[in-house]
Amino acid sequence: MTMTHFKLGLVINPFAGIGGSVALKGSDGMQTRDKALALGATKLANSRTRLALQELLGVKDSVHIYTAGGEMGEALVAEMGFEHKVVYQQEAVQSEPEDTERCVHILQQQGVDLILFAGGDGTARNVCRIVGESLPVLGVPAGCKIHSGVYAVTPQAAGRVVAMMVNGEIVTLQEADVMDIDETLFRQGRVNARQYGEMRVPSELRYIQAVKMGGKESDELVLSDIAAHVIEFMDEHPERLFVMGSGSTVGFIMQELGLENTLLGVDIVQNRQVVAHDVMASTLLEYVSNVPVTLVITLIGGQGHIFGRGNQQISPEVLRKIGRDNLLLVATKSKLQGLKGKPLIADTGDIALDAHLAGMICVTTGYKDQVLYPIAKF
Structure with a gap:
C-alpha cells in the first residue's frame, strides 16, 4: 500500500x-x-x-x-x-x-x-x-x-x-x-x-555509496607486481593503444614506465610512449575508433566505481568502441577487500551499457595473478 x-x-x-x-x-x-x-x-x-x-x-x-x-x-x-x-x-x-x-x-x-x-x-x-x-x-x-x-x-x-x-x-x-x-x-x-x-x-546500503577513501596504495611491492604484469602485456602488443585511466594505481604503472602521468585525467600510450596527454572524450573517441585498444582502469577505494566517477572522459561511446573484453582492471587485493563484499559499479549514464558491463570480470592483482570480481547490475 x-x-x-x-x-x-x-x-x-x-x-x-x-x-x-x-x-x-x-x-x-x-x-x-x-x-x-x-x-x-x-x-x-x-x-x-x-x-x-x-x-x-x-x-x-x-x-x-x-x-x-x-x-x-x-x-x-x-x-x-x-x-x-x-x-x-x-x-x-x-x-x-x-x-x-x-x-x-x-x-x-x-x-x-x-x-x-x-x-x-x-x-x-x-x-x-x-x-x-x-x-x-x-x-x-x-x-x-x-x-x-x-x-x-x-x-x-x-x-x-x-x-x-x-x-x-x-x-x-x-x-x-x-x-x-x-x-x-x-x-x-x-x-x-x-x-x-x-x-x-x-541508509539502504545496497544503493548508497561510501565516502571515498583517500590516499595512495602503500604496498609498493604489490603495485610493482601489477605494473610488471601490465608492462609485459604492453611490450607484447606494441601496436596497441593503451588508454590509461585516472587514479594512483594506474599512475604507478606510468611511473614504472618512466612516463609523465595525468593522475586525475586520461592519457594514451603506445609502444611505451605517451601519444596524448589528459584527453577529453571527443579526442579519445577519435583515437580508439580504428585501432586495437586496451583500457587500463582501477576502482575508487571504498566505493568500487570503475566508471562515472572522475573519468567521464571515458564516455559510453568510447567504451563501446573499446569493448568489455579490452578492459584491463587493476587493483590490489587489499583494495578489493576494502569493498567488504560490495560489487564494482559501472555508472556510465547509459543503462544498456551498464547492463552489458555487469557480471564477473578479471581483476589483475599482481604479476600473472588475477581474481574474478562482480560488476553490479542495477
Whole structure:
C-alpha cells in the first residue's frame, strides 16, 4: 500500500559534471562552465535525474514534486508527467550555487519529506549549508567529484530508494559526510579533500555509496607486481593503444614506465610512449575508433566505481568502441577487500551499457595473478 502525497523536493544543478568529458576536472565557476560549453560539452544532470525519476513512475500518483523552474527541475518533471509545484525561479541564465541554496531553503519551508538533488560534491555542500541534518536528503550523482557519502551509487539507485520511501517501506536514516576537494589543486593532480558537514540520508546500503577513501596504495611491492604484469602485456602488443585511466594505481604503472602521468585525467600510450596527454572524450573517441585498444582502469577505494566517477572522459561511446573484453582492471587485493563484499559499479549514464558491463570480470592483482570480481547490475 503506497503513502499518499509524498512530498518530494527536487533541485537539479544543470551544469553539474559538465567539465568531466572535456578534461576540466570539475564544473565550479562560470568560467569553467563557459569553457566546457565552448569545448562542446553537454549538460547531463537532467538526463541522469531522469533515470532516477523513471524509478518513480510506478508510484507517480502518490508523489507531489516541489521544485525550481526550468532546467533546475520543472522542465523534466513536467515532461515526465509528475504532479508538481514550482517554488523557485532563478534570475540569471546560468544557475549558480546561490540558486541551489535559495531553492533548498524554500523546500524546507514547504515541509517536504525528502530533498532529492542532482549534482556533485559542490552541490552537496550547497544543500548541506542550508539543510544540515534538519531533514532527509539524497543525491543523484551527476558531478565530476563524488567523494561525499550522501549520494546513491547510481541515479537509478537513488530513484529506488525514494520509491521505497513512497511505498512506506522502513528505511533507516543515517548521518553521512559531505566531502569536497579544492578544484584548483585537483587540476594540478593533488587531492585535498575535507569534510564540510553531515546530512541525513536513507541508509539502504545496497544503493548508497561510501565516502571515498583517500590516499595512495602503500604496498609498493604489490603495485610493482601489477605494473610488471601490465608492462609485459604492453611490450607484447606494441601496436596497441593503451588508454590509461585516472587514479594512483594506474599512475604507478606510468611511473614504472618512466612516463609523465595525468593522475586525475586520461592519457594514451603506445609502444611505451605517451601519444596524448589528459584527453577529453571527443579526442579519445577519435583515437580508439580504428585501432586495437586496451583500457587500463582501477576502482575508487571504498566505493568500487570503475566508471562515472572522475573519468567521464571515458564516455559510453568510447567504451563501446573499446569493448568489455579490452578492459584491463587493476587493483590490489587489499583494495578489493576494502569493498567488504560490495560489487564494482559501472555508472556510465547509459543503462544498456551498464547492463552489458555487469557480471564477473578479471581483476589483475599482481604479476600473472588475477581474481574474478562482480560488476553490479542495477
